[in-house]
Amino acid sequence: MEESADREAGVLQSKRAATRYQILVGIAERQPAVSQREIADDIGITAQAVSDYLQGLIEEGYVRSPGRGRYEVTKEGVDWLIGRTDELREFVGHVAEDVIGQVEIETALATAPIMEGEAVSLSMRGGVLRATPGATGSTTAVAVTSADPGRDVGVTDFEGVLDYDLGRVTAVSIPRVQDGGSAAVETATFAGHAADADLVATAGTEAYAAAQAADLDPDVRFGTPEAVGEAAARGLDILLLAVADELSTHLDRLRDGNINYRVVDTAE
Known part of the structure; x- marks a missing residue:
């Protein structure tokens, strides 16, 4: 019952699931000739623990062993890895967009005097992000520093999409x-x-x-x-x-x- 729960748990929710994920990745990187000691050293557990995990992964059909010291990730193991990787990708995206994005500070070039806390409009010209006082543009932000024209200014709390063509x-x-x-x-x-x-x-x-x-x-x-x-x-x-x-x-x-x-x- 516990193993079944670990199998379904996300790698961020269960230490056992996280270790299984790391071991499967280690096998996929090295297969078919796999050193249990190398995997153990990489993830900070004992070689015996790796052996125990491998036995469980083989029994569950995630890994097969065609010979001594030779291991391969099965299709079922790959599917499990993909599912957990998608979960990690979603979490990282959430952190990047919803958490870090809220406090991210970019540097822009002031086109006019800007005071800390002032709303600014952002634009991209000549390969340089530029900040203009006022929230009239399609992309706005808030200045976190003050700046004279032509000087660098920190901006955050972005709203809108910066409208410009890639080179x-x-x-x-x-x-x-x-x-x-x-x-x-x-x-x-x-x-x-x-x-x-x-x-x-x-x-x-x-x-x-x-x-x-x-x-x-x-x-x-x-x-x-x-x-x-x-x-x-x-x-x-x-x-x-x-x-x-x-x-x-x-x-x-x-x-x-x-x-x-x-x-x-x-x-x-």
């Missing part, structure tokens, strides 16, 4: 030096895109050399995927020149952030 990234793959480097690129194929971009970013020495060959002065010389993604998320259009080895990482980050991008062919 777009025009990505250019630059060969590694051993594959020809910047000399293998026809700069005319991407130089014209700079006029339509808010920022020019380079990632890698070959990319910087290609920018210079096209008479472009990069705004961001060390363009990390995080920096480029953040700039686009703030509404800036970016021309990104990246060494071929680094470009896929940038594109993965853009896809994860739902940022539009296109890749320009620069082959001569």
